[in-house]
Structure formats: structure tokens, C-alpha cells
Amino acid sequence: MIIRAMALGFVLWLAVAAAFRFAGQYFFLPDESLRLVTFLSGPVVGLVLAFIFLKLLGEASGDEGEAAIGLALPVLLLNGFLTHEFATAFPNLDETLDATYGAWSLLFGGSILFMGLWTTKLAPQDERI
Numbered sequence: 001m002i003i004r005a006m007a008l009g010f011v012l013w014l015a016v017a018a019a020f021r022f023a024g025q026y027f028f029l030p031d032e033s034l035r036l037v038t039f040l041s042g043p044v045v046g047l048v049l050a051f052i053f054l055k056l057l058g059e060a061s062g063d064e065g066e067a068a069i070g071l072a073l074p075v076l077l078l079n080g081f082l083t084h085e086f087a088t089a090f091p092n093l094d095e096t097l098d099a100t101y102g103a104w105s106l107l108f109g110g111s112i113l114f115m116g117l118w119t120t121k122l123a124p125q126d127e128r129i
Contacts, residue, residue: 001059005070008053013075016108017082020090020101028101030094042104046111054119061121068116072109079105 020028028038050068059067082089083105086098093101 001057001063001067002070005057005059005067006074008057009071009074010078012049012053012071013078016075017078017089021092024090025092028093028097030097035097035100039100039104039107042107043111046108047115050112050115051119054116063120065116065120068113071116072112075105075112076109079109 029035050071053071054064054067057067057071079102083098083102086093086101087095090101
């Protein structure tokens with residue numbers, strides 16, 4: 001289960017990185033008013049994609065949180081590298097957007113984890129505080 005989720009997470013990271021690399025100049029703009037919209041889109045996109053991918057994985061009830069960890073782990077780890085090497089990885093984007101990209105990727109990965117926890121169906125004995 002975790003390996004399948006991590007493989008799907010790697011594919012997700014690759015698709016997002018390719019979108020920023022080849023078309024990022026069209027939607028990831030340095031304009032301050034648009035930057036907030038782009039920045040806030042990270043959690044929305046993460047929640048929607050996590051919901052779709054968790055349904056595609058078809059995990060057993062109660063395992064959605066673990067699958068979300070497997071899905072988010074490659075995204076968080078590899079986006080850390082892309083944030084560090086922002087100018088080299090994304091020559092089509094303004095170099096001043098590196099911090100915005102880093103924050104965007106953290107919100108994106110965090111929203112994947114949140115969706116996994118939100119959709120996890122716990123047994124009654126697991127809900128003790």
C-alpha cells in the first residue's frame with residue numbers, strides 16, 4: 001500500500017514539477033496581487049488531487065492516512081530540493097519566487113496529509129482521547 005502511494009506521489013511530484021518548468025511563467029507570476037491567488041491555490045489543488053488519488057488507490061477503511069503519507073512524502077522531499085535549486089530547476093520563472101514556491105509546496109503537501117487524515121475512517125475504539 002505505502003509503496004503504491006509513494007509511486008503515485010512521485011508521479012504527482014513529476015507532473016507538478018513539469019507544469020512549473022514548462023508552463024509556470026503563465027500562472028506563477030511575480031505580480032503581488034496574483035501571487036496571493038497562486039499561493040492560496042496550493043491547498044485547494046492539494047486537497048482535490050489528494051481526494052482523487054486516495055480514491056484511485058482504493059485503500060482499506062482506516063488506511064487513508066497512511067496512504068496520504070506515502071503520497072505526500074515524495075512531494076515534500078523533492079520539492080525541498082527544487083526550492084533549493086529554484087533558479088536552476090525553473091529558468092523560466094523569476095528567481096524571487098523561490099520562497100513563494102517553497103511555501104506553496106509546503107501548503108500543497110500539508111493539504112494532502114490533511115485530506116488523508118480527514119477521510120480516514122477510524123474504528124470506535126480508536127477515537128478515544
